[in-house]
Amino acid sequence: MSSNDQLPDASTGDVIRFDTVTKRFPGPVTALDEVSLSARAGEVVVLLGLSGSGKSTLLRHVDGLQLPTSGAVEVLGVDVAAAGARELRRLRRRIGFVFQQFHLVPTLTVLENVCHGALGRLGGPRLGLPTYPKRIREEALDQLDRVGLGERAFQRADTLSGGQQQRVAIARAMMQRPEVLLADEPVASLDPESSHQVMELISKVATEEKLTVLCSLHQVDLALTWGDRIIGLHTGRVVMDTPVSEIDHADAMSIYAKVGAESVAEAAE
Numbered sequence: 001m002s003s004n005d006q007l008p009d010a011s012t013g014d015v016i017r018f019d020t021v022t023k024r025f026p027g028p029v030t031a032l033d034e035v036s037l038s039a040r041a042g043e044v045v046v047l048l049g050l051s052g053s054g055k056s057t058l059l060r061h062v063d064g065l066q067l068p069t070s071g072a073v074e075v076l077g078v079d080v081a082a083a084g085a086r087e088l089r090r091l092r093r094r095i096g097f098v099f100q101q102f103h104l105v106p107t108l109t110v111l112e113n114v115c116h117g118a119l120g121r122l123g124g125p126r127l128g129l130p131t132y133p134k135r136i137r138e139e140a141l142d143q144l145d146r147v148g149l150g151e152r153a154f155q156r157a158d159t160l161s162g163g164q165q166q167r168v169a170i171a172r173a174m175m176q177r178p179e180v181l182l183a184d185e186p187v188a189s190l191d192p193e194s195s196h197q198v199m200e201l202i203s204k205v206a207t208e209e210k211l212t213v214l215c216s217l218h219q220v221d222l223a224l225t226w227g228d229r230i231i232g233l234h235t236g237r238v239v240m241d242t243p244v245s246e247i248d249h250a251d252a253m254s255i256y257a258k259v260g261a262e263s264v265a266e267a268a269e
């Protein structure tokens with residue numbers, strides 16, 4: 001049995017758990033302030049909050065890119081802060097990441113970019129599409145079909161629109177066969193129609209693969225349409241943790257309104 005097999009099954013229980021996590025940066029800045037939360041398999045959790053409220057910092061704690069000042073982060077049964085370098089590498093292979101700026105290699109074909117997602121599984125670098133095993137190229141084509149871009153496989157990545165590039169980035173992430181998908185403002189640079197397409201795709205793969213998704217957004221309507229649960233952050237604190245079915249647009253907007261309310265209260269004191 002490989003040590004990877006010793007990790008708990010992600011199909012049951014909490015896949016991600018934060019227990020009173022505080023993160024301080026020099027300054028001093030408290031980016032996360034006693035954050036406790038959990039996320040289950042197949043759940044799309046949307047992080048909402050003003051710029052600087054701690055969304056990216058929270059995401060970076062899930063794959064151990066940043067470690068808590070205090071508190072504990074457990075992901076797929078791994079205590080992230082206590083994990084050694086090898087265990088962290090193994091954990092990161094099970095976590096896909098989608099970025100605001102897509103991070104594709106612009107001069108390579110769409111298909112080769114998608115194949116890159118399998119590098120962690122293959123071990124060792126590959127140079128050029130023919131160096132990937134046929135089964136990987138076929139799997140990458142299947143993933144491209146899944147995101148509706150099979151016909152674009154042999155174009156250069158930089159010939160696609162932003163929305164298409166983000167769908168390619170999702171196909172690349174799926175080549176990892178991840179159990180967790182982190183998305184940091186994945187639609188921030190897209191038009192409204194492409195934004196809905198990308199969020200619909202994220203929601204679809206989460207359901208189909210029982211993926212746990214943590215996704216930061218600035219658009220409340222997208223959060224309410226495609227999320228299962230909204231976690232609102234304000235100055236590093238969780239101010240809302242509610243299923244989408246139980247909130248409306250005004251409730252969600254209150255995450256932002258808190259700033260005004262608190263400022264008014266402070267000014268009155």
Ligand SMILES: Nc1ncnc2c1ncn2[C@@H]1O[C@H](COP(=O)(O)OP(=O)(O)OP(=O)(O)O)[C@@H](O)[C@H]1O
Pocket residue numbers: 025026029030031049050051052053054055056057058
């Ligand atoms: N490496 C760092 N060093 C110092 N301060 C940091 C660092 N990373 C983040 N911060 C600070 O922590 C706070 C939270 O930042 P974070 O990037 O997590 O917010 P965010 O909600 O993702 O913002 P945005 O929506 O603009 O991306 C901010 O005050 C930020 O300036």
